[in-house]
Amino acid sequence: MxxxxxxxxxxxxxxxxxxxxxxxxxxxxxxxxxxxxxxxSANLIDVILDIENEFDIVIDNASMEKMLTVGSAIDIxxxxxxxx
Amino acid sequence: xxxNDIVDMATxxxxxxxxxxxxxxxxxxPQEQQYIKRAASPGEMVWKLWSMKEAAxxxxxxxxxxxxxAPLRSSCTITTESNDSVAIGNIIYQTRTTFTEDYIYxxxxxxxxxxSFIADHCFRIPVSAQTKQQEFIYKELIARYSELTGNKKNxxxxxxxxxxxxxxxxxxxxxxxxxxxxxxxxxxxxxxx
Numbered sequence: 001m002x003x004x005x006x007x008x009x010x011x012x013x014x015x016x017x018x019x020x021x022x023x024x025x026x027x028x029x030x031x032x033x034x035x036x037x038x039x040x041s042a043n044l045i046d047v048i049l050d051i052e053n054e055f056d057i058v059i060d061n062a063s064m065e066k067m068l069t070v071g072s073a074i075d076i077x078x079x080x081x082x083x084x
Numbered sequence: 085x086x087x088n089d090i091v092d093m094a095t096x097x098x099x100x101x102x103x104x105x106x107x108x109x110x111x112x113x114p115q116e117q118q119y120i121k122r123a124a125s126p127g128e129m130v131w132k133l134w135s136m137k138e139a140a141x142x143x144x145x146x147x148x149x150x151x152x153x154a155p156l157r158s159s160c161t162i163t164t165e166s167n168d169s170v171a172i173g174n175i176i177y178q179t180r181t182t183f184t185e186d187y188i189y190x191x192x193x194x195x196x197x198x199x200s201f202i203a204d205h206c207f208r209i210p211v212s213a214q215t216k217q218q219e220f221i222y223k224e225l226i227a228r229y230s231e232l233t234g235n236k237k238n239x240x241x242x243x244x245x246x247x248x249x250x251x252x253x254x255x256x257x258x259x260x261x262x263x264x265x266x267x268x269x270x271x272x273x274x275x276x277x
Contacts (some may be wrong), residue, residue, distance in 0.1 A: 046104075046107075064110070066152070
């Protein structure tokens with residue numbers, strides 16, 4: 001899966017939790033999940049669980065700590081997919 | 085310095101399913117999971133512990149800077165209602181949690197802190213649009229600060245820094261008085277101290 005395809009899959013995963021349509025419309029790798037997309041912090045757990053299910057990977061605590069932007073999420077998914 | 089966090093119970097019920105597989109394990113330590121298991125109302129305990137962690141995290145990042153998403157780095161100890169605490173590494177925060185039918189609200193402060201405490205205010209937001217809600221909260225805070233300090237309202241503003249931490253500005257100068265704002269669903273709260 002290339003970065004573009006990853007981005008599309010990730011957009012599908014985060015969409016139900018996004019509270020800012022504006023943020024979602026202008027989504028880029030640097031979009032902040034909380035400050036730009038306005039995902040509430042409890043729903044970040046849902047995003048992480050949905051990513052685990054979607055990509056069949058396990059996101060450990062150290063990776064979770066860094067998951068603050070769309071780009072960092074893509075990096076983490078890429079790393080975990082490569083480890084498989 | 086204080087940190088606060090509010091959970092709108094109706095919004096939480098609608099938007100979060102804490103019973104979903106893997107959810108509790110990503111957030112709560114084994115001890116915290118025990119608190120939830122043994123609680124008369126497990127759902128209330130979930131959101132009490134969550135708000136304690138979030139409130140403590142806010143003080144921690146104001147003290148030491150940075151940002152991270154690591155609910156398991158903080159661990160809650162529940163004793164009596166007025167003596168709960170959260171540890172993040174070696175740092176201990178005292179927390180106080182308020183329950184109503186509509187929300188659960190926690191405030192955290194460093195155990196050793198003797199800071200002067202001006203205001204702690206919880207309220208319902210009568211509007212739904214997200215930008216309108218923020219406007220309403222900021223107006224409330226500015227009105228209360230103005231009332232308490234005698235500063236004129238039109239010289240006051242709230243501006244967030246790069247990490248999303250809000251600061252009060254008086255006539256374009258950053259005030260030394262820390263504020264903490266929390267908002268979830270139709271409820272919000274702020275502290276000024």
